[in-house]
Amino acid sequence: MALSFLRTHIIARHLKKQLYPNKRNAGYVVLIPEIGEDADKNILLCENGLPEFNDFTIEKCIAAISKQSLEYENGVNQIEHSAQSCRNAFTDIFEPLEKIDGPLELTWGMAKTLYLGNSCLMPTKSYIQIHERAHKARLSKFNSIPIFKAAVNEKNKLKKLTDEEQRLLDKYILEGKLNGLDVKGLKRERLNHILTELQKERQIFRDKVNLANKMFTHTIDDSQVIREFPESLAKDMSISNDPNKGPWKVTLQPHIFDRFMQYCPDRQLRWNTYQAYIQRCSNYVNKEIETSTNLEKIRSLRQEQATILGFESFVEMSMETKMAGSIENIYNIFDSLLENAKPMQEVEIELLQRFAKERGFDSKLEYWDIPYWQRKQKWTSYNFEEDKIREFFPLPRVINSLFNLCSTLFKIQIVERNDINTWHKDVKFYDIYDESSNNPIAGLYLDPYARQDEKIRIYDDAGWHISIRNKSSITSTNPLSALIFNFQAPVDGKPSLLTFNEVGILFRRFGHSLRHLLTKANFSEVAGLSNVEWDAAEVCGHVMTHWLYDPHTIQALSGHYKTDEPLPEDIVNNLRNVRGHMAGYHLCNELYLSKLDLELHSKKTFWRDLVREMWPKYYTMPFDKYNSHPLSFTKIFSEEWGAAYYCHLWSKMIAADIYSAFEEARQGEQDVLTVGKRYRDTFLASGGSCHPSEIFRRFRGRDPSPHALLNNLGLSKKNIEE
Known part of the structure; x- marks a missing residue:
């Protein structure tokens, strides 16, 4: 089956710019709108x-x-x-x-x-x-x-x-x-030129990847191919926007590609789509939109920027705004994670191969097979599939349980107020009270439902937290936040029903917002989420999601929307296994991408040579010589995560270590509420007014360790030996 590409010219057009540009980029030249x-x-x-x-x-x-x-x-x-x-x-x-x-x-x-x-x-x-x-x-x-x-x-x-x-x-x-x-004189002029060029090259990189995502298409006319697809995926792919009516179009848009690879039963079609995906923006496909030249220019400009500012590399410059502090610290921690994850990856691939063979799959597993068979294995082993258990998570019940948990842990009250102006009738507003005050200490808007043509949809719809106003003692203002999601809206008397993944999104974003809402800092410039190091910014959100793997918590927030029957006990008991399913494979992938980013921004080696050298250290399956994934790595080349992609995994590691203090309290003599108070008084209260390494030491009494993350994923040495 041939790859089908639409060859089009890149035309000049107005494109959406970065939603949150880096404050350290060059300033903008903007016409001042007329003041009315x-x-x-x-x-x-x-x-x-x-x-x-x-x-x-x-x-x-x-x-x-x-x-x-x-x-x-x-x-x-x-x-x-x-x-x-x-x-x-x-x-x-x-x-x-x-x-x-x-x-x-x-x-x-x-x-x-x-x-x-x-x-x-x-x-x-x-x-x-x-x-x-x-x-x-x-x-x-x-x-x-x-x-x-x-x-x-x-x-x-x-x-x-x-x-x-x-x-x-x-x-x-x-x-x-x-x-x-x-920086003075000619160096200053050169720095300004570099920043301007960087902004331009990053935008070109983004434009080319966006175009490549749209250029590949494959039309499916056979309804048998989409018989296992969730309704939402079938609808997104349907040309008529009707999940039951074809034809259905395959594209490389992230919200299509990932789910398509999980549900498509046609192996040849999976191969075709996968090859198009990994070859995006390479010379193998279309020289008009290759990004290798742009990638290397971005690397070179970033290195020169760092040199002018007095740093040896762009990575060293990046570390100025990171908790980790140095590339050596990151490598030491991540190498210890890899030491556990790589052997487990080998076991996982072998077990998946055996599972697929028992179900009539006679070929050797390849990368385009893994998402499909992984999903099937998860359902068979743990009776778990996202869309099949959403009836147990009606949004009103989940929100009520989330608020109760936070009230108990952090001694706050979250009270809805109705006399508030909002931008839509679905939006609710909540005052947040401290147990020691009769006046609200913060306010929160919650906009939960998807609204076609009104809300921006992004890949994985992970929700948004907007810091509308920071706390400031100088101006006597309280923090104000908005949480915006794209959850399924109520229909025909049925409430909004969440997948388990969406429950996690809600918990993560709310945990993230608590750092903004419960801050005790005086200056807005360092209050809440302001001034928090990048690799610690997501920590509080991830801490909150760990409560979803506590059986008591999940039983409290789950209940069938018709019968109020709790989530079946076997699924509750299996949630930890679900989290650890193929964990070695996925962790190795995150470790690889994190190190690739750091190597690209600390060395001069050509990108393809770096990939070939690194691949066998992280993956048990062989490298495809046509694989050109860095050429579409927009996170690090056109977004803000250059020399910072590792931050996502680092935050998860810190969060796992923090939550393990709650687990230890449940198993020992210490009260969980005491740990909750200590967590609020450190991470939630301090925000950016104290270095996160010091905050962690005050909370945990030591430096961070990767052991809790390995335990949560079932990747500790004990698990591997078993």
Whole structure:
């Protein structure tokens, strides 16, 4: 079966830009939108101090963001003048900066929320205009030489600082250093040119991959091929948007490709699609959209950027904003994970081969066979398939159980309030109360349901957390968040029903938001999720998902939407086995991609030579010489994860170690609630106001270990020997 590609010319067009550009990129040149007559009024706030979503218009938002951005930049200019003679950087510089931050932050947060929650009210083009204007304004304080020097001078004073004060100074100093504020003359000009070129090359890389994803298509007319497909996949692939009516189109779009490989029974079609996927953007397919040239140019520019800023490599530069601290620390931990994962991978592939053979599969397993047979093996071994157990997870029950768990662990109350303006009738608002206060300490919007043509859909629909407003003691403002999901909406009297994976998404995003909502920091610049090192940013979300593998928790939050019958006991008992299914294979894959990213950004070796050298160290199955996966690795080359892809796995490792403290408390003499209080007082309260390594030591009494992650995945030496 031949690969079918649509050969098209790349035409100049307006494309969606990065949703969250790196603050360390070059600034933007943006035309300032006209400031309307409404700009003098506080048009976007209700009397209760919360956003006025009911009367929101794009025109009002643009007018507000324009006025606030100008005021922000003028405020920074005034602070710069006073910086030259300041005696105390905190009272003379950082507190005034805190006061001008609030209005811009809130309006920008509202725009982000609407962009993700109702794109009819906030189309992409309008959001980009607002986002770029606000982003440019906010960059001004980190590109200010007087503010940078004032922070350095304050740091050099011989006086005792709190953790938070130390972190605030370090943030401004590091941002200034990474923005090249201490680089002069020709080097500065070269740095600006590099940043401009990088932005351009990264966008070209993204455009080419997006085009490659759309170019491959295969049409399926035979309904037998899609007989095992979940309804959602069949609908996404159906040309008529009807899951029961063909033809169905296969593409390389991530939300199609991954599930298609799991459910397609036609091996030849799987091979065809897999080959197209791994050869994207290579010379083997279409020279017009090859990305090898762009990849190597991005690597070269990043290395030169790092050199100008005083670092040996782009990885060393990246480590400045990471908990791990050095590439050596990462390699030491990850090599110990690989030592356990690789032998288990060999066992897993052998068992999967035996399973497939018992069911009539006579060939040797290849990469395009694994997702299909893995899914079947999981169902057969553990009676587990996502779409078959969603009836036990009605969303109202899951949310209620999640709130009860957090109330118990962290001594808070989450109370719905009805008199609030929102952007859609499905959106709920919750006040969060501390047990010691009668006034709310934070607020949360929850927008749970998919709405066609209103919400942006992304691969795996992992949900969004938007920090609408940060906590600030200086301005007496409480944190405000929004959680936005694309869960199945209620229909015909049936509530929204979640897959187990979606329950995990809800728990992860809510756990992530708690760090923002329960922070005790004073300066918004280091409160909550602000200033948290990248490889620790996802930790609190992952900690929350571990509770789903506690039998008592899963029994409390599950109940059939018709009968209230809990999730069958055999499935509850098997959830840990499901989590560990093919864990060696998947962990090796994550370790490989993490190290590939770090090697690409610390060495000059040609990308294909690096892949060939590394592959056999991580995989038991042979390398396909046509495999060109780095050429479509958008996470590291066009998104923000260059020299940082490892952060996802690092966060999971830290989270597993944190949660093991709760498990130890259940098995020993310590009270689980005591551990919950300690977790809130460290990770949730400190946020970015203390280094995560120090926070971890205060919580755990030692440095992190990979053993808990290995145990959770069934990859400890004991498991392997058994």
